[in-house]
Amino acid sequence: MTSTIANKARPMPPGIYVPVVSLYKATKRQEVDYDASYKLFSHLIRGGLDGLVLAGTNAEAVLLSSEERKELVKIARKAAVDIGRPNFPIVAGISGQSTNESIRLAEDALSAGADFGLLLPPNYWAKAVTKDALLGFYRDVADETTLPIVIYSFPAMCNGVDMNSDILSELAKHPNIVGVKLTCGNAGKVTRLTQEYKHEQFAVYAGSSDWLLPCLIGGGGGCVTGIANVFPKSVSRLYALWNESKIKESQELQGLVAQAEKACKEGIAPTKYAVGYFAGSAAGIVDPKTFWPRKPYLPVDGVKAAWVEKVMQSLVQIEQSLPDAV
Known part of the structure; x- marks a missing residue:
């Protein structure tokens, strides 16, 4: 590590985080189903994951x-408390198109019990998002919230709108910017940033689990992955195998996870179908419409559903063989 900046006051713990899908009632207005959400949050925490991410891309x-x-x-905080994990990390999406909106969302998330805020860059007028605009946006939001x-x-x-490792490195120096989720899939950013910063200074996470091992090998701290909605125990097991230095076993499981995660790459609807099909009953949620996307977006058709089921079969037995963590 080359940076001499201080460790962050509240570093983001390493591990596997799940961007939890949003669940809706089977009504015309598709109100959020908070009872079902509580059940899913509880199921995921029991599955051994290290944190929940709410109001992210997978959450619509x-x-x-x-x-x-x-x-x-x-509701997520209540689920964690009820399970006996009151300090379980909760990350809330706070992405707005303006600095002001993002600050407001950060204040809302903090007041509701979130531990961290996940923030996309502004992007509506992409040509206006210069390096200086990006740096100012993140610094201003980080200045105005705890x-x-x-x-x-x-x-x-x-x-x-992309942020290269130089921009990320500049932002890493801010005392209230604690890490980055790289859904850009750029492993080079991982190795450049981890060469400069240790985890407590600036944490680096893969944006999916199909390159979790490459991220960890490069010094990253884990991943934020949609497939953890479907197979939380399997992805948690992959991370544990790496930490136990069981390299061959981790490589084998990484391949199976990557094959299954192909379905999540196809969009929100296939991901939500997979959650309902493979994890719904285990979480105590039986109505498949609870897992439909919010209108105007549509659920998968029969052909796509069959493909999702086939692609993800490789992890079913593994998931069923693993015990709850809590």
Whole structure:
């Protein structure tokens, strides 16, 4: 490590985080189903994951109201407390198109009980998002809230707005910017940033679990992965195998996880179908419509559903063989 900056006051713990899907009632307005959400949060915590991420991409954040976002954080905290994990890490999406909106969302998340805020870059007018605009945006939000900020790098969802490792390194020096989620899939950013910063100074996470091992080998702290909604125990086991230095076993499981995660790469609807099909009953949620996307977006058709079931079969027995962590 080359940086001499101080450790962050509240570093983000390493491990496997799940961007939890949002669940809705089977009504015309598709109100958020908070009872089902509580059950899913509880199921995921028991599955051995290291943190929940709410109001992220998998949660259809742009389709959620500010009140729904706050209530989901409160429900997640209640689930953690009820299970006996009151300090379980909860990360809340706080992405807004303006600095002011993002600060407001950060304040809401903090008041509802979140531990960290996950923040995309502004991207509506992509050509106006210069390096100086990016640096100013993140620094201004981080200055105005005590909620520790995690940068969210996802160019495919942000009109191509990308942040190279030099920009991320500049932002890492801010005392309230604690890490980055790299859904850009750029392993080079991992190795450059971890060469400069140790985890407590600036944490680096893969944005999916199909390259969890490459991220860990490069010095990263874990991943934030949608497939953990479906197979939380399997992804947690992969991380544990690496930490136990069981390299061959971890490589074998990494391959199976990567094959299954192909389905999540196809979008929110296939991911939510997989959660309902493979994990719904275990979580105590029986109505498949609870896992439909929010309108105007549509659930998967029969052909896509069959493909999802086939692609993810490789992890079913593994998931069923593993015990609850709590």
